[in-house]
Amino acid sequence: MAFPSVSPVPSPSVKLRAWLNDIFASAAPAVLTVSFGLSYSVLIFSGPLAKYLPYGIAATFIATAVIAIVVALGSTFSIAVGGPETSTAAVTAILATSVVEHIKATDPSAQLLGPVLLTLSAATIITGLVLCSLGLTRIGRAIRYVPYPVIGGFLGATALLIALGGVRVITNESLRFDNLASFANPMTMYELLAGVALAFTIYLTWHRSRNPLALPALLIAGVVATHIVFNFMGISLEQAQALGWTFQSLPRATFSLPWHLSDIESYPWQAVPGLIGNLIAVIFVTAISTLFNTTGLEVATSREANLERELNVAGAANILSGLFGGYAGCISLSRSLLNFNGGATGRLSGLAVAVIAVLMLVADPALLSFMPKFILGGLLIYLGVDQLNRWIIESRRRLSTIEYLSLLAIIFIIVKWGFIAGVLIGTIIGCATFALSASRISSIKFGFNGAEYRSSLDRSQHDLALLAAHGKDIHGLNLQSYLFFGSANRLYQHVKMLLEHHPECRYLVFDFKLVTGIDSSAAYSFAQIRRSAIENDVKLVLVNMPSATVKMLRSGEFLSGDIRVMPDLDHALEWCENEIIARHRGLEQEEGDLQGWFAGILGNDHDAAELVRRCERLEVRAFDTIARAGEPADSMLFILNGRVGVIVDAGGGHSTRVRSLGRHTTVGEMGLVSRQPRSATIRAEADSVLYMLRADAFNAITASNPALGQKLLTYFMSVLAERLTFASRMIGVLRR
Numbered sequence: 001m002a003f004p005s006v007s008p009v010p011s012p013s014v015k016l017r018a019w020l021n022d023i024f025a026s027a028a029p030a031v032l033t034v035s036f037g038l039s040y041s042v043l044i045f046s047g048p049l050a051k052y053l054p055y056g057i058a059a060t061f062i063a064t065a066v067i068a069i070v071v072a073l074g075s076t077f078s079i080a081v082g083g084p085e086t087s088t089a090a091v092t093a094i095l096a097t098s099v100v101e102h103i104k105a106t107d108p109s110a111q112l113l114g115p116v117l118l119t120l121s122a123a124t125i126i127t128g129l130v131l132c133s134l135g136l137t138r139i140g141r142a143i144r145y146v147p148y149p150v151i152g153g154f155l156g157a158t159a160l161l162i163a164l165g166g167v168r169v170i171t172n173e174s175l176r177f178d179n180l181a182s183f184a185n186p187m188t189m190y191e192l193l194a195g196v197a198l199a200f201t202i203y204l205t206w207h208r209s210r211n212p213l214a215l216p217a218l219l220i221a222g223v224v225a226t227h228i229v230f231n232f233m234g235i236s237l238e239q240a241q242a243l244g245w246t247f248q249s250l251p252r253a254t255f256s257l258p259w260h261l262s263d264i265e266s267y268p269w270q271a272v273p274g275l276i277g278n279l280i281a282v283i284f285v286t287a288i289s290t291l292f293n294t295t296g297l298e299v300a301t302s303r304e305a306n307l308e309r310e311l312n313v314a315g316a317a318n319i320l321s322g323l324f325g326g327y328a329g330c331i332s333l334s335r336s337l338l339n340f341n342g343g344a345t346g347r348l349s350g351l352a353v354a355v356i357a358v359l360m361l362v363a364d365p366a367l368l369s370f371m372p373k374f375i376l377g378g379l380l381i382y383l384g385v386d387q388l389n390r391w392i393i394e395s396r397r398r399l400s401t402i403e404y405l406s407l408l409a410i411i412f413i414i415v416k417w418g419f420i421a422g423v424l425i426g427t428i429i430g431c432a433t434f435a436l437s438a439s440r441i442s443s444i445k446f447g448f449n450g451a452e453y454r455s456s457l458d459r460s461q462h463d464l465a466l467l468a469a470h471g472k473d474i475h476g477l478n479l480q481s482y483l484f485f486g487s488a489n490r491l492y493q494h495v496k497m498l499l500e501h502h503p504e505c506r507y508l509v510f511d512f513k514l515v516t517g518i519d520s521s522a523a524y525s526f527a528q529i530r531r532s533a534i535e536n537d538v539k540l541v542l543v544n545m546p547s548a549t550v551k552m553l554r555s556g557e558f559l560s561g562d563i564r565v566m567p568d569l570d571h572a573l574e575w576c577e578n579e580i581i582a583r584h585r586g587l588e589q590e591e592g593d594l595q596g597w598f599a600g601i602l603g604n605d606h607d608a609a610e611l612v613r614r615c616e617r618l619e620v621r622a623f624d625t626i627a628r629a630g631e632p633a634d635s636m637l638f639i640l641n642g643r644v645g646v647i648v649d650a651g652g653g654h655s656t657r658v659r660s661l662g663r664h665t666t667v668g669e670m671g672l673v674s675r676q677p678r679s680a681t682i683r684a685e686a687d688s689v690l691y692m693l694r695a696d697a698f699n700a701i702t703a704s705n706p707a708l709g710q711k712l713l714t715y716f717m718s719v720l721a722e723r724l725t726f727a728s729r730m731i732g733v734l735r736r
Contacts, residue, residue, distance in 0.1 A: 018346055025344035026352035029081045029335035031216040033353055034360060037064055039376045039383070040089035042247075043165045044096050044120075044327075047172070048104070052113045053247065057360070059117065060084060063124075063326025064357035070317035071331050072350025076305040077297055079344045081336045081353050082317060084329035085293075086383045090158045091285045092327045093165055095123060095278040102271035114263035119275065121322040127283045128318030134287065135311030147430025149403045151288055153410025156391035157422060158285060160415060163384025170195045170377035172244065187243060191374055198222055198378030199385060219375055226372045237369065246372050277418050286328045290314045293333035301340060402433050443479055443487040444494060445514060450474030450507075450580070455573035459581075466584050467577055474576045475502060476509035476569070483515060488522035495529050499536045506538055507576040511569050513544035518552050526558045539564065539579075543572045594640050594691060597664050601715050607708045614701060615691040626682040626690070633671025633678050635694045639663060642688020647681040660685060669716040672698060 037060045045056030064083040071082025084092070099119045103110050167175045170191050173182050183189065206214040230240055240246045294310045297303075314330045321329065339349050392411075396404055406429040414422030451471030459467070475498060481487065499505060533540050540563045545553075553559050566572040591612060598608035615638065620626060626637070626644065637644070639661055646659040646667065658680065661667050671678055672695060702709030 019348055022344045022346045022349035023352050025339055026081075026349040026356075029332075029338045029349075030353045030356040032335055032338065033064055033068075033081070033083055033357060035216055035219055035379065036086070036383075037061055037084070037357070037360065038371070039166075039169075039379045040084050040086075042169045042373075042376050043089055043162070043380055044093040046093075046165070046168050047097070047174075048100050048112060049096065049116065050172070051248075052116075055113060055117065059120065059326055061357045061360040062324050063321045063329050065354045065361075066321045066324055066326055067317040067329040068350055068354035068357060070320060071313060072347045072354065074309070074313035074316070075331060075350075076294075076309055077301060077303065077331075077336065078347050079301075079336060079340045079349060080297070080331050081339050081350050082314075082329060082331050083335070083353075083357070084327065085289050085332055086162055086387065087155060087158045087285050087289050088282070088328045088330065090162045090165065091278065091281045092120060092123075094161060095275065095282055096120060098275055098278050099268075099271065102274055103268055106268060106270070110268070111266070115267050117325060118263050118267060120327040121325055123279050123282050124318050124322030124326060124328045126279065126322075127286050127328050128315040128320075128322060130283050130315070131287060131290070131311050131318060132315030135308040135315060138308055147427065147433070149399065149407040149433065150410060150426040150430045152391045152395050152399075153407045153422065153426050154284065154414065155288070156388060156407065157411045157414035159384045159387030159391060160411065161384070163381050163388065166195065166199075166377040166380030166382075166384060167192065168377075169380060170374050191244060194372075195374035195378035195381055198374060199382035202379065202382045203386075219379065222375050222378075223371060226375070227370070240372075241369065244373065247369050277421075282328050286314070286318065286330055287311070290330040293331050293336075296333045297331070297336055406430065406433055441481060441487065443481060443483055443491045445478045445480040447478070447498075448476045449502075450476075450573070450576065453573070455570050455577055457574050457577070459577075463577075463581050466581055470580050470584060472502065472504055473506040473580055474509065474573065475505045475507070476511065476573075478511045478514065480514040481516060483518040483522040485519070485521035485525070488518075488525035492525045492528050492532075496532055499532060499538060503536070505536070507541060507579065508533060508538050509541045509543065509569070509572050509576065511543050512546070512549055513569075515546075515549065518549050520552065520555070523552050523555065523558055526553055530558055530563065534562075541566060541572045541576065543567065543569050590640065590689065594638070597638075597640070602708065602711050607705075607711065610701070610705060610708060611693075611712075612691075614697040615693050618690040618692050620684045620688050620690065622684055622686050624684045626684060627668070627678055629678050629681045631678050633668060633674070633676060635692050636666060636668035636672040636698075637682070638691040638693065639665050639667065640689045640691060642690070643685045644688060644690075645683050645685045647683055648679070655681070666716075666719060670720060673713070673716060 038057065041053060041056040041060045042050075044060075045053045049056065067082040067084070071080050075082075096116050096119070099116050100112055103112060103115060164175050167173075171183065171188050173179060173188070175183070183192070202215065202218060205218055226245070230236075230245075235243070235245075237246065241248055290310060291307070294305045294307060298305050310331065317330075318328055321327065335353070339353075391407070395407065399407065406426070409429060410422050410426035413425050449472045450467060453476065454467065454471070477491075477494075479491070483491070495508070498508075530540065532538075542553075542559075542563065542565045544567070545565060550559065550565070559565065564572075564575070566575065594615075595605065595608045595612050598611050599605050602608055602611065618626075618637075620642075627635075629649065641663055643660060643662045644667060645657045646661070647655045648658050650656040667682055668678070672693070675695070698709075698712070701712070
């Protein structure tokens with residue numbers, strides 16, 4: 001009897017070892033979380049908000065703790081660590097600065113802390129709701145279709161703003177062209193050089209080695225070394241604060257939830273329209289960061305993520321973060337990878353990082369007065385420059401020149417006019433760049449003619465010989481991809497060249513089997529193709545057309561009675577081949593009829609065949625003018641089928657038909673002999689098939705075969721005699 005296999009239950013000691021392993025592995029991401037959290041706090045709460053820095057620290061670590069807990073419990077990756085990211089902190093800082101500017105513009109004495117915390121919390125909740133909606137509706141993957149230069153420009157601008165934020169943390173001044181003079185102060189220059197030196201040192205050490213302990217060790221060493229220098233130079237802590245080297249001593253913050261009725265009532269609601277752009281930036285950057293970081297973890301851990309789940313988790317984390325007074329964040333790629341490389345396997349490691357963040361809430365903010373500004377400012381400069389290197393330097397190798405220039409343009413637009421202008425203009429640039437690139441891709445997979453590719457119908461040897469001789473009357477184009485204004489116009493130009501280089505083409509087949517779609521501008525290009533086909537007497541045949549394509553082409557007035565639509569390529573080729581065979585069978589019968597007529601005139605088949613060979617076939621429609629009065633008489637016509645009229649000018653703008661000629665008659669023979677200009681106009685009165693004998697062909701006959709030439713002259717004289725006899729009889733009747 002077989003028993004079902006049962007998964008072994010880990011012993012308590014194995015569980016304990018796994019838990020301890022997760023806790024030890026979380027040490028490195030926890031230290032990074034503290035370092036980054038402090039730098040994000042001073043980035044957001046700088047300038048007029050600097051005196052509220054303890055509240056900023058509290059908001060940062062509340063957000064870190066809440067997001068870390070939700071991500072650790074809900075993410076696809078058990079080793080995931082969540083919290084505010086560099087990019088999300090940057091756009092949050094821009095949003096906070098925008099709130100302060102709007103408040104200062106209306107009431108310089110108004111309170112800043114309440115409206116700023118309320119704005120950050122509300123923006124975080126809205127961001128969470130949007131992320132959840134993207135995950136629940138399963139449209140989050142649409143973010144992948146945002147043009148890469150737009151994303152690169154957006155995040156590149158964010159990186160630049162982070163670096164500029166680091167400069168502001170160090171100097172208390174925003175780096176702009178109009179205030180460069182304020183950086184000429186030697187003390188400001190020393191502080192800024194110290195921050196840049198630290199950023200360069202981080203690059204030389206932690207950036208290259210990625211040792212999880214290198215960055216916190218470097219920051220601690222920088223703090224210790226700075227205070228040693230202060231002590232050596234006799235600078236007290238108060239003097240260092242006065243000189244701007246360290247942060248001011250700050251009281252402990254009595255942090256509480258931002259949802260107070262008084263703050264809501266006093267909120268500057270008139271500033272809300274001006275904040276919408278920055279709010280959208282927070283939402284967009286958080287969504288993009290979630291996507292990018294999740295994709296990076298997929299590659300690093302060789303495990304596929306559920307993107308909808310990650311969006312829902314990030315959304316729930318942001319909603320809770322906002323409710324508790326934090327700001328936006330998401331899953332962190334760098335800290336999650338440190339956790340993974342440290343040997344973590346379970347979700348306890350992410351929860352341990354959250355515990356460290358909670359402990360930071362009870363730390364005395366007065367300790368921050370010992371922190372040199374250039375330490376956290378230099379860290380921000382490094383983070384910003386590192387991202388700038390990724391999006392401006394490294395992306396140059398992956399992008400075309402046009403895409404790269406559009407990326408730089410988007411960065412400039414965002415820094416100059418804001419995120420909304422950058423995204424809108426960037427999307428337009430991205431779409432235009434895509435359209436230009438896509439239009440360079442040929443919409444024709446391959447082309448063929450009827451001599452190379454035929455239908456599957458078995459035919460007789462006689463028919464196969466006809467198709468071998470006249471198969472190039474059929475040309476086909478196998479189309480592919482999406483047809484829009486760029487690719488469709490190239491298709492039109494290709495068709496024009498094809499008809500120019502292959503004047504024998506009479507049937508042009510378009511196979512839409514590989515076409516994924518068509519837009520209205522492409523329908524206009526097909527209307528141009530139709531006009532070219534009519535001008536060149538070419539019939540168009542369309543096959544494998546989806547109903548949506550038929551509807552679009554019909555709306556563009558392309559489909560009409562002269563265009564044939566068939567279900568597949570094989571049936572289309574069969575129809576074209578049948579048309580060619582029928583036409584050339586008719587020509588064979590026609591030539592036999594012509595040779596029989598000529599044999600009756602000339603007396604034998606040999607001379608008749610010679611005359612047929614010298615003539616040129618001419619097919620005309622009713623009312624076509626064949627020759628005009630006054631033109632050189634350089635040819636004559638044998639009328640095989642149809643009817644033509646001889647028209648003379650009657651004066652006063654009127655004309656008169658003096659003769660009508662039907663089947664097996666001739667016209668223009670006396671002009672051919674006398675070489676006098678034509679005395680009348682010759683016009684078709686019905687669809688007619690004519691055979692033209694030109695003057696040079698007649699001369700060649702008389703030179704190479706004088707007997708045949710004499711027979712033709714004798715025939716011409718007999719025709720003239722008969723016409724003169726008829727004219728005399730008519731004159732006699734009129735005299736009665």
